[in-house]
Amino acid sequence: MHNLPLWEALAETGIRIVNVRHEQTAGYAADGYARATGKLGVALVTTGPGAANTLGAVGEAMASAAPVLVVATDIPSMLKRPGVVRGVLHETSDQQAMFAPVTKGGFTVHRADQIGTTVHRAARLALQPQTGPVYLGIPTDYLREKSESREPPATPAEGVLDLPDLARAADLLSGARRPLIWAGGGALRAEAGEAIGRLAERLAAPVITTFAARGLLPLDHPCLAPNPVHSPEVGELWDEADVVLAIGTDFDGLMTQNWLMPQPPKLIAVNVDAEDAAKNYRPDITLVGDARRVVESLRPASRPGLPELTARLGSISRRVRQRIRDEDPQAADFLSTLEEVLPEDAVLVSDMCVAGYWVGGFHRVRGPRKLAYPMGWGTLGYGFPSSLGAAAAETGRVICVTGDGGFLYAVGDLATLAEEQLPVTVVVVDDGGYGMLRYDQEQEGLPHRGVDWDSPDFVGLARSFGVHADRVAGFGRAFRRLLSEFIESGEPNVLVVRAKLKPPLNTSPRWYRRQGR
Known part of the structure; x- marks a missing residue:
């Protein structure tokens, strides 16, 4: 049961619910929606482990100042006993406290008639500069009670700017x-x-x-x-x-x-x-x-x-572009293709992967809120689930750039992509492992350990969910043609690119400023 009454209540409002397959995806999707729109992203999750599963996503939202509200149910109020963990299903000693290090603040409702005003307070805090995530806990039994509606608290007036400096x-x-x-x-x-x-x-x-x-x-x-x-x-x-x-x-x-x-x-x-x-x-x-x-x-x-x-x-721009072409022609092709084929209103979401680092560092972003990049906290697995929330915002087609490792974090949400028919093109750059870690080992003269694997059949996997998919080798003409076709199709799809890129200058092993120089 847990948060099911929320679904019933929301069905009467016309608010769209996007049903994902994992609570961490809910957190990332709320983040993606918030970054694409500047509005509040909301993740509804269940008690105990369900709430805890969002913590990685909430930490990224905190580090990147994304206004996200996590609404989590808590165990029924009549089963709580102060200072005692009784062993109720999904019980924690203090669910709100779990969120304290990764949120701006938190609220727990103590009476059913407090729900409305507390939601307003929590949402206002999330949207107040500096924006960021906020936790709201509601004991499950309160969701089935009826209470009088109340007027939301008034929004404080903007003060007069008076800066003597x-x-x-x-x-x-x-x-x-x-x-x-x-x-x-x-x-x-x-x-x-x-x-x-x-x-x-x-x-x-x-x-x-x-x-x-x-x-x-x-x-x-x-x-x-x-x-x-x-x-x-x-x-x-x-x-x-x-x-x-x-x-x-x-x-x-x-x-x-x-x-x-x-x-x-x-x-x-x-x-x-x-x-x-x-x-x-x-x-x-x-x-x-x-x-x-x-x-x-x-x-x-x-x-x-x-x-x-x-x-x-x-002149600086031309020198930087020539540097890219000289150091990694494939990366240059990748970037030039994105610049050529992305629609004006496209939202680009990248993951923590080598291709994503190239996007975050060197892609020429055409407007505000057209790039989501997880370099606040740096959470691997951010890209695909965040792209679902960005696409639900309906601000433009979403192109997700992710690695094979990061994509596997939330691959089950291909079901969400198919079910919701979200306008997302997922570009999975498959280099057969953790490319950044592999590079680190090579730089230190170490053998590869724990960084190489045989990737699954990503194309077959996507198709098994009913999502169109194809594969290509490298970032040449075939990639450009397929990416253009996938973006123009209007349907969700997955393009798997078998390629290895060298990490760019904005990754820490390649920083040119060094201690002692």
């Missing part, structure tokens, strides 16, 4: 000789792209976007630096900057090569959380507030040099 920040930017804008996921979630683009042109400043901010600026914006900062050609922009304006970022280890990027001479941080802004690099000025509103309020003097900057960024 705005003028100091504007003066610092006005006097900069080589300003740089570093934009993170907080900038994208605040929809600050247009404001940042205008400010960048005013300052003639390059804009570097983090993994979470890909697509913040249009691809043809004159100030958009190519990805990623892990390429030495792009890293030079950071090294030479005399003033960095950091917007909506905490400068995590993956973007900064574990903080081997030097502290900039002057740093202005824009963040909803002053502590978050200062935990890795010391700001000279911190502007606390919504990224879009703060950036719109900055009024630095205009600087010349925009045409020269645009020309330089174009």
Whole structure:
């Protein structure tokens, strides 16, 4: 029984329920929906082990600031005894406490008439900047009780922006000789792209976007630096900057090569959380507030040099692309195919795999919320289940790039893909094992242990679920033709690519900044 009353109640609302085959998939799918839309993703799961199965997905949502609400049933209230685990089916000593390290906060309902208001409080907390996952536990017996409906609590009014350091920040930017804008996921979630683009042109400043901010600026914006900062050609922009304006970022280890990027001479941080802004690099000025509103309020003097900057960024881009072509022609073919065949509204979801690292680092993302990349927590198996939630959002066709290992985490949800007829093309790059770990062993001169296997027949497996599938060797013309056909078909499908790619520069074994250099 557990959460079955929720299904009955939701059936009367018209809210769509996507029935998945595993609780972790529910968590990842809610994350994918949230990233594709900016709205609340909701995962409904059952008691005890069902709730616990979501923890990996919830940890990724927390690290990537995805607004996810996990609604989990708990054992019946009349069977609980404070401080005692009695052995009730699915009982834990404190179910809410399991979620504490990986959520913004948690709620447990203590009376049936609290359910409505608690749902509103939990959803509001998840959506409040900085967004993130929230746990809500409801004892199963409360779901069968009737209570009076209540008005939801009022939404607090947005306060007046009053930042005394705005003028100091504007003066610092006005006097900069080589300003740089570093934009993170907080900038994208605040929809600050247009404001940042205008400010960048005013300052003639390059804009570097983090993994979470890909697509913040249009691809043809004159100030958009190519990805990623892990390429030495792009890293030079950071090294030479005399003033960095950091917007909506905490400068995590993956973007900064574990903080081997030097502290900039002057740093202005824009963040909803002053502590978050200062935990890795010391700001000279911190502007606390919504990224879009703060950036719109900055009024630095205009600087010349925009045409020269645009020309330089174009040169850097060509050098980075040539580097890719020289180092791994297959990766270059893969990236160029994605750029050529993906529709304008397509959402690209990648997993923790070598092909996914190429996507996260080097794919040219066409707009906000068009890339979901699990480099918050780095959870293998994220890609396929997250793509289900992104597709349910109906914002465009979803292309999932996953490895053979990651795909197997949630392969049972091919049933969901077929049942719901979700518009997803799954590209499974099969290199016969854990390619990244294999590379690590080779770099250390170690034999392969635990990283190689004989893959299953992925094509036959997908077809057994009623999902169209095919295979191809490498990323050449046949891949380009098949991927284009699969995307245009409008149906769910799986394309298996037998190929091995070299890890790109944005993976830690290949970072060019090293301790002691």
